[in-house]
Amino acid sequence: MADIGVNIELAKVFLEQGKLVAIPTETVYGLAANALNDRAVLNIFEVKNRPSFDPLIIHTDSIDKVVKFVTRIPEKAEQLAQRFWPGPLTLLLPKSQVVSDLVTSGLDQVAVRIPSHPLTLKLLSQLDFPLAAPSANPFGYISPTTANHVAEQLGNKIPYILNGGECGVGIESTIIGFADEQPVVYRLGGLALEDIERVIGAVRFTAHSSSNPKAPGMLKSHYAPRKPFFLNTRGNIPTEANGLTHYLLFDQFLEGVDVRVQRLLSPDGDLKEAAHNLFSYLRELDSLPGNKIWAELVPDRDLGRAINDRLRRAAAIGE
Numbered sequence: 379m380a381d382i383g384v385n386i387e388l389a390k391v392f393l394e395q396g397k398l399v400a401i402p403t404e405t406v407y408g409l410a411a412n413a414l415n416d417r418a419v420l421n422i423f424e425v426k427n428r429p430s431f432d433p434l435i436i437h438t439d440s441i442d443k444v445v446k447f448v449t450r451i452p453e454k455a456e457q458l459a460q461r462f463w464p465g466p467l468t469l470l471l472p473k474s475q476v477v478s479d480l481v482t483s484g485l486d487q488v489a490v491r492i493p494s495h496p497l498t499l500k501l502l503s504q505l506d507f508p509l510a511a512p513s514a515n516p517f518g519y520i521s522p523t524t525a526n527h528v529a530e531q532l533g534n535k536i537p538y539i540l541n542g543g544e545c546g547v548g549i550e551s552t553i554i555g556f557a558d559e560q561p562v563v564y565r566l567g568g569l570a571l572e573d574i575e576r577v578i579g580a581v582r583f584t585a586h587s588s589s590n591p592k593a594p595g596m597l598k599s600h601y602a603p604r605k606p607f608f609l610n611t612r613g614n615i616p617t618e619a620n621g622l623t624h625y626l627l628f629d630q631f632l633e634g635v636d637v638r639v640q641r642l643l644s645p646d647g648d649l650k651e652a653a654h655n656l657f658s659y660l661r662e663l664d665s666l667p668g669n670k671i672w673a674e675l676v677p678d679r680d681l682g683r684a685i686n687d688r689l690r691r692a693a694a695i696g697e
C-alpha cells in the first residue's frame with residue numbers, strides 16, 4: 379500500500395527514480411511522474427488504465443520553466459498566465475522538442491499548468507524536470523479530491539501519496555488553446571469563463587468530445603459513478619422515497635424524502651462551494667448502500683457551467 383504523508387523529500391526521491399507519486403493540487407489530486415522520462419510516463423497510462431490517445435498535462439512551478447516546453451506563447455496566453463497562474467488554468471501551447479510525443483499523444487500542442495498548492499509548488503521547485511499528471515483516478519471514474527480517495531483506488535499501485543488535504547477548488551482546470559491567436563476553451567473547469575473573459579475578452583467554447591481531434595481524451599462518458607446515474611433540471615427530479623435512491627441536489631432538500639439519502643452541494647447556493655463538494659459527494663453516494671443516484675443541474679453560470687459539464691458526462695454512461 380502507498381504511504382500517505384507530507385514528506386516532499388521522499389516524493390522527490392521516488393519521482394527521480396521514475397516512480398509515480400500522487401500529488402495534491404487546488405483542483406484535484408494528480409498522478410505524477412517525471413514528464414521527461416518516457417518509461418515513467420508510460421507507467422501513468424498503465425496504472426490509470428488510460429488509453430494512450432489521451433494526452434497528459436505537464437505541471438511546473440514557474441513561467442520561466444514553461445518556456446522550455448513550448449515554442450511560442452500567444453499574447454493572450456501570456457496575459458492569462460500572468461493573471462491566473464498558479465491556478466486552475468491549463469494552456470495548450472505548441473510543444474518544443476523537449477516534450478515527448480507520449481505526453482501529448484502525438485499532438486503538436488502540449489498542455490501546461492502551474493498548480494496552486496503549497497506542497498506541490500515546493501516539490502516542483504526542487505525538481506529539475508516537470509511532472510506529467512492526469513487526475514489520480516482510474517480512467518473514467520470520479521476524480522479524487524482527498525488523499526484517501528487516491529488511496530482507495532490506486533493505493534496498491536503507487537509508492538507514495540503526498541497529502542495536501544482536501545482540494546480547494548474541487549474540479550479540474552479550465553483548458554484553453556489558441557487558434558490563429560484566438561482563445562478557444564476546450565474544457566470548462568475551475569476557472570470560470572467570466573473571469574477569463576474579463577482579462578482577454580470573448581472566448582469561443584468548443585464542446586469537446588471523443589470526436590474532437592484537438593482534444594482526443596475529452597470523452598463524453600467520464601467522471602462516472604458505478605451506480606446508474608440520472609440527471610434532470612431543478613424542480614424535475616422524481617421523488618422515490620424508497621431509501622435506495624440517493625439525491626445530489628444544489629441548495630434545497632426534496633420534500634417527502636429522508637434527508638439521509640440527500641446531499642446538498644451548497645445549502646447557501648454558492649457555486650464555488652458546490653464545485654468543492656461535487657466529486658466527494660458523488661463518490662460518497664456511489665459507495666452508500668442504494669441502487670441509483672439522481673442529480674439536478676445547477677445554475678449555468680460561473681463554476682456552475684463546469685459542474686453541469688461534469689454532471690452531464692457522469693450521466694452519459696454508454697453513450
Ligand code: TXA
Pocket residue numbers: 403405406407408409432433434435468470482485487488489491493511512513514549550551552553592593594595596597
Ligand atoms: O486540474 C487538472 O487539470 C488536473 C490536475 C491534476 O492538474 N489534471 C487533469 O488531467 O484533469 P486529466 O489528464 O485528467 O485531464 C486532462 C485533459 C484530458 O482530457 C486531455 O485530453 C486534455 O487535458 N489534454 C491534455 N493534453 C492535451 C493536448 N496536448 N491537446 C489537447 N488536449 C489535451
Ligand code: MG
Pocket residue numbers: 512513521
Ligand atoms: Mg481526469
